[in-house]
Amino acid sequence: MVTGKWELNKANVVANEWVSRDVKRITLLSPGIAATASPGQFVNVKVNSTYAPLLRRPFSLNRIDKDKGTISLLYKLVGEGTELMAELETGDLLDVLGPLGNTFSIEEDCGDSIFVAGGIGVAPFYPLARLLLQLGQKVTCIMGARCREDINELDELRALGVNVLCATEDGSEGMRGLVTDVLRAHLRSTKCSMAYACGPNPMLAAVKAVCAEHQTPLQLSLESHMACGIGVCLGCTCKKGPEEGYVHVCKEGPIFWAEEVAL
């Protein structure tokens, strides 16, 4: 594995704003990380300097602004770590390690791309969309959530030029149903040369099945319990695809080809 490129910063908090009812976006001044980071990578964050919580928390890069030297993380308040992070204010410092892991694979002369985002799984897609749109590709993003209030980044992605389709369980935004319903319909009508998905594992497994039916190559951004984020604790495993053994989400991932892993 390549090393020698990780930064460990006490980064200044530039902003920490509500995006929806239980999701915030924190922006950090970290020119070193911003300079080398690519879409799909993550950072491992120590939310305070105490033992509560003890471990760092991994977050996908949601914005990479190389000009301003900032990175942003989109996070849902789900527990101790994220609740403490939500309390940080502009000017506070946050201990951040990154950029970690691999990046999405980009094919330059690729046709249309499709993203499938489940809930907070939308986080890594904004910087990927920017990159693909700059390459002149068409990007569609299917966003799934329980209801309208849980959809994030809808306007931001549309403003970039992404065709956003929504699926909500209660039908309050877009279609009533699951992302896979929308995906299946979309793949029937539109040829996509690459699919990217991020969200809960059951959703990823369902997306993998649909993409396989349509022979659409699929990249998955995986989540895992993680301690170090740099490949030494060996705690963040996912079962390998057909073969025996495990991949490590932090080191070989977090982006995997769908065939590489068994969900």
Next chain:
Amino acid sequence: MSSKQSAGSTQQGISQQPPAASGQDKRQATSDNLLSTNLFGIKMNSPLMSASGTYGYGKEFANFYNLSMLGAIVVKGITMKPRAGNSGQRLVETPAGLINSIGLENPGVEGFLVQEMPFLRESGVPVIVNISGNTPEEYAALAERLDGEAGIHALEVNISCPNVKQGGMAFGASCDMAAAVTADVRKRTRLPIIVKLSPNVTDIASIARAVEAEGADGISLINTLLGMGIDIRNKKPYLDNTFGGLSGPAVKPVALRMVWQVAGAVNIPIVGMGGISTWQDAVEFYLAGASAIAIGTANFFNPLAVPEIIEGVKAYLHSEGMQHIGELVGAARPK
């Protein structure tokens, strides 16, 4: 003091250090020699190591600091054959702690020698290889295989892994088994052997005495404490193996107590570990009688734990007017 040729006890090691040159500024004169130690016949830049399983094979941490500040790198546990490790969720975070169930995932001894040793040899840092087996014979065969391999300075015999079905902790749970493994390994290698003890026993001092009697050059402790967590949503244990090994700051008082007990029971050097996260923690372990210490779980949440602890210990020694870290070892013990 040890009778073994390869085991330089700390006291021996310290006496070998040249005294600080007189007439020079004390801080200046002592800074080079303040931490350098001879332990198990290994010349170490400091009596501070990485704890097995928390440091990989070293190269990731070379991203953050010069590894040569370590006295030794104790590598992730090695077995004869490659192991994929345990299924399911492998980590559970607890208050000030971490339960792991990695299951000795490693590339096997041949994979280790080919893939990992070139970097470690290049680093120049002494390497201590943590070995595990399913049978005493497997430990002995591993010890024999590693004997004479360039760059390998000692073996840490892991008779305390809680996460494997066969062997592992079972060997560390009784005096007879611990003694048998130590004796078999001793016969098959000239390398210094440090036996890593499990805290999941009723009388750790007797196990320490048993391995000392069979020729161990040193003792490292503690491995992880057996623990578990239950997911209250799906009402099942988090770990497929139900139990895992608890480490981190939460276990430090237990580890310190056991280092204290073992230091009072044996004459061979002790490598103390268990939740050490700050220089103050490190100082406590030296004071309890550890000739060296190892940093484990702290490497996960603070990649700079090693250099920060080394700097803190140095500053402490200066502030206490001490010439060498050896003055600290066992200093809290009754005279």
